[in-house]
Amino acid sequence: MASKRGALIVLEGVDRAGKTTQCNKLVQALIERGRPAELMRFPDRSTTIGQLISAYLEKKSDLEDHTVHLLFSANRWELVPVMKKKLEQGITLVVDRYAFSGVAFTSAKPGFSLDWCMKPDEGLPKPDLVMFLQLNPAEAALRGQFGTERYETSAFQKAVHERFQQLMKDSSVNWKVIDASQNIEGVHNDITTHSLNVFNEAQNTPLGELWR
Numbered sequence: 001m002a003s004k005r006g007a008l009i010v011l012e013g014v015d016r017a018g019k020t021t022q023c024n025k026l027v028q029a030l031i032e033r034g035r036p037a038e039l040m041r042f043p044d045r046s047t048t049i050g051q052l053i054s055a056y057l058e059k060k061s062d063l064e065d066h067t068v069h070l071l072f073s074a075n076r077w078e079l080v081p082v083m084k085k086k087l088e089q090g091i092t093l094v095v096d097r098y099a100f101s102g103v104a105f106t107s108a109k110p111g112f113s114l115d116w117c118m119k120p121d122e123g124l125p126k127p128d129l130v131m132f133l134q135l136n137p138a139e140a141a142l143r144g145q146f147g148t149e150r151y152e153t154s155a156f157q158k159a160v161h162e163r164f165q166q167l168m169k170d171s172s173v174n175w176k177v178i179d180a181s182q183n184i185e186g187v188h189n190d191i192t193t194h195s196l197n198v199f200n201e202a203q204n205t206p207l208g209e210l211w212r
């Protein structure tokens with residue numbers, strides 16, 4: 001009998017919702033429960049494509065808007081062989097942002113439809129669970145100053161938040177909304193519960209394809 005695959009778990013949300021903290025805590029919690037788990041994040045700035053993206057985000061370079069959208073997508077596709085291999089080995093992947101950020105951020109720019117933005121990521125490994133760390137833009141603003149990277153302004157984040165709400169209407173994706181205004185442990189407990197619930201189903205169904 002084939003050994004059981006790992007689960008593909010994604011955390012999404014606007015900047016400063018606490019994704020990175022929560023991804024790290026989830027990986028730890030899964031390992032402590034005897035489930036092999038690893039962290040991944042997009043963009044993965046370590047690859048050649050990732051370095052182009054990183055320079056763009058740091059405003060060290062300018063890229064045309066369609067071009068950078070496709071680079072973000074290419075950065076996911078280049079990691080697909082690694083992701084599939086790890087999942088097959090029974091490792092659960094906890095992913096800090098995925099195609100949903102790709103669509104929400106680009107479609108918040110003028111002239112980009114949700115549909116156009118989704119196309120390049122169609123067919124990526126489909127997450128077993130996508131948790132959206134819900135924090136309204138006003139509450140996010142209370143968490144202190146934004147960083148200095150591209151997109152880190154309250155007006156843009158508000159537009160991104162709206163695009164995420166639209167994306168969450170898609171019932172082909174297993175979305176769970178997490179109240180990210182709770183304290184760190186409260187958010188962590190919700191996330192761990194949802195993650196543990198998804199294992200049985202993930203182990204008994206093959207990995208799907210996103211938006212197909």
Ligand code: NYM
Binds near residue numbers: 101
């Ligand atoms: N971002 C992230 C995109 O615009 N498109 C994408 O496909 C992805 C994965 O990059 N503001 C944006 C969202 C963030 C920025 O992310 C960098 P992080 O998690 O702060 O490194």
Ligand code: MG
Binds near residue numbers: 015016
């Ligand atoms: Mg950030």
